Amino acid sequence: MARGLGKVxxxxxxxPPAPPPPHDDRASLAAILAALPxxxxxxxxxxxxxxxxxxxxxxxxxxxVGAPLASHLRAPDVLDAVLDxxxxxxTTRTTWLERVPVERLFEISVAPVAGLDCGPLVLVYxxxxxxxxxxxxxxxxxxxxxxxxxRTPLSxxxxxxxxxxxxxxNDETARAKFLSIMREQAQxxxxxxxxxxxxxxxxxxxxxxxxxxxxLALVARHIVDTLTPLAHDDGVxxxxxxxEPVIVIGDRDELVRVAENLIENxxxxxxxxxxxxxxEIEVQRVRGDGRLVVRDHGPGIAPEHIPRLTERFYRxxxxxxxxxxxxxxGLALVKHVVARHRGHIAIDSKLGEGSTFEVRLPLYSAHAExxx
Ligand code: ADP
Numbered sequence: 001m002a003r004g005l006g007k008v009x010x011x012x013x014x015x016p017p018a019p020p021p022p023h024d025d026r027a028s029l030a031a032i033l034a035a036l037p038x039x040x041x042x043x044x045x046x047x048x049x050x051x052x053x054x055x056x057x058x059x060x061x062x063x064x065v066g067a068p069l070a071s072h073l074r075a076p077d078v079l080d081a082v083l084d085x086x087x088x089x090x091t092t093r094t095t096w097l098e099r100v101p102v103e104r105l106f107e108i109s110v111a112p113v114a115g116l117d118c119g120p121l122v123l124v125y126x127x128x129x130x131x132x133x134x135x136x137x138x139x140x141x142x143x144x145x146x147x148x149x150x151r152t153p154l155s156x157x158x159x160x161x162x163x164x165x166x167x168x169x170n171d172e173t174a175r176a177k178f179l180s181i182m183r184e185q186a187q188x189x190x191x192x193x194x195x196x197x198x199x200x201x202x203x204x205x206x207x208x209x210x211x212x213x214x215x216l217a218l219v220a221r222h223i224v225d226t227l228t229p230l231a232h233d234d235g236v237x238x239x240x241x242x243x244e245p246v247i248v249i250g251d252r253d254e255l256v257r258v259a260e261n262l263i264e265n266x267x268x269x270x271x272x273x274x275x276x277x278x279x280e281i282e283v284q285r286v287r288g289d290g291r292l293v294v295r296d297h298g299p300g301i302a303p304e305h306i307p308r309l310t311e312r313f314y315r316x317x318x319x320x321x322x323x324x325x326x327x328x329x330g331l332a333l334v335k336h337v338v339a340r341h342r343g344h345i346a347i348d349s350k351l352g353e354g355s356t357f358e359v360r361l362p363l364y365s366a367h368a369e370x371x372x
Contacts, residue, residue, distance in 0.1 A: 025118040026050070039126040043069050043082060045119055056126060069124075078108055078124070085110040085122050095129075105130045145313040149192055149327065153185035188325065195329040199312070202254065202336040210341060213364040214250035216290045217242035217283045223259040224281060227267065231279070234272040238263070242283035248290040248361040254337040255361075261330040262294040262357045268324045269316075270296025270355055289343075289360040297354035306347050310335035334359070 030051055033040050039056035041049055041063070047070065052063045063072055070079055073096065081092040091111045098104045109125040160178045168174040224240045231238050248255075259281075266279040274297045282293040301309070301316060308314045313328040315321040321328060338345045341361050349355035 025116045029116075029118075029121075033123075039128075041069070041124045041126070043122045043124060045086075045121075047079075047082065050121070059126060059128065078110075081108060081110045082122055082124065085112045086120070088112075089114070096126075103130070104128060105133050142312060145328075146192075146196060149313065150189060152322075153188045156185045157182055188322075188327075191325065192327045192329075195327045195333065198257065199329060199333055199336060202333065202340060206336065206340050208340070210249060210251040210254070212250060212252065213247045214252045214255055216246040216248050216250075216255065216292055216361070217244065219252065219255050220259050220263075220281055220283045220292060223256065223263055227260070227263055230264070231267050231271070234267055234277070236267050236271040236277045236279060238267075238279050238281065240281045240283075242281075244285075246283050246285050246290040247364040248341070249364050250341055250361060251337075254340070258334050258337050258359060259292060259294075261334050262292070262359070265330060266294050266296040266298075266355070266357070268326070269320070270298030272298075274298040274354065285363065286360070288363055290363050292359045292361075293356060294358075295354065295356045300351040300353050300355055301347075301349040302351055303349075306349060309347060310345070 029042060033042065033051050033053035036053055037055065039059050040051075040053045041056055042051035044050045047068055049063060049065055049067055049069055049072070052060075052065060057063065060072065069082065073079070075096045075098075077094045078096050081094040085092040089112055091109055093110075094108050096106045096108050098106065105128070107127045107129050109127075111123045111125070113121045113123060160182050164175060164178055168178065220240060220242055224238050228238055263279060263281060271277045271279045276297040278297065280293075280295045282291070282295075284291050305314075305316050309316075310331045312332040314331075315326065315328045318328070335345060338359055338361070343359060343361035346358045346360075347355065348358070
């Protein structure tokens with residue numbers, strides 16, 4: 001035993017320590033890149049891709065290790081950023097708009113890495129910002145649209161106020177006429193502000209699912225009663241078929257806005273222009289859903305407009321909408337309410353044959369069973 005120990009000690013004392021196993025930089029690099037949440041490519045000194053981490057693979061499934069970077073990213077700005085990073089020994093940044101197969105925008109950082117056994121590398125970070133950019137553009141468009149919608153009635157109000165203070169100061173007839181137009185314009189601004197506030201309230205609560213039982217049949221009946229005088233003025237008949245209660249999970253006030261917008265639109269744009277001036281409203285149960293259908297037999301909507309109708313401020317005919325007191329926000333509100341209720345909206349229309357708007361919402365009973 002003592003002799004054995006002596007051998008070990010003398011071996012330790014005499015022999016130089018065994019060299020560590022050769023270090024494999026590429027294996028370490030792969031492990032580090034795999035742990036990063038961002039999409040990263042490693043490029044060698046010959047501009048070839050030597051590593052693709054999983055997030056980068058998810059963004060670009062066709063990337064091939066060993067292929068030149070230029071064969072995948074045909075973007076002179078990115079290739080210049082790689083060159084500059086290498087020459088300056090510092091991080092460079094650029095953006096890259098990929099156009100095919102779909103448009104995607106990336107923020108790109110290129111960082112040189114020196115001192116590796118496997119030679120100098122550059123790491124290319126790809127951060128997709130298409131969604132951020134899209135939201136930013138939507139926000140800018142939204143503010144521009146909202147301001148434009150406000151400005152028209154506001155300039156008309158200012159114009160009339162100046163006329164009433166000046167040339168029409170003592171004109172009784174003109175005053176009565178102008179005041180009634182001013183009232184209309186002020187009401188239009190009030191409607192716009194109401195719709196904008198409702199939209200922002202619903203957007204704030206989009207992630208919160210409503211919980212109360214609401215009878216969709218009662219909601220539809222209430223709106224039919226409320227809108228009957230308006231329909232009557234336009235010579236339109238409202239026909240409601242809601243033979244039994246249809247209890248959905250909902251927020252009553254929001255569902256009232258949905259029914260009101262759809263039925264009012266059908267009267268304004270559909271039935272009042274139709275040979276058959278009638279709006280049919282149906283409420284029924286269909287499997288796990290409550291279904292509200294509003295159908296008119298009016299001029300219908302051309303197919304290219306249908307996918308855009310629920311965008312804020314989108315109108316088929318802006319002049320007609322404004323003349324009828326529209327704000328261009330009704331269907332956007334409907335879409336948001338339906339999304340918050342985890343429901344669906346479908347629009348079916350043919351030019352010359354009328355339009356059908358269908359909203360489906362989960363039934364309260366289905367909700368109770370799921371929760372049980
Ligand atoms: P608005 O305040 O203009 O009524 P909406 O968002 O409710 O805004 O509707 C957007 C546009 O959709 C309307 O301006 C109109 O052009 C079109 N539209 C909506 N419902 C109908 C319908 N039943 N028939 C024909 N066009 C319709």
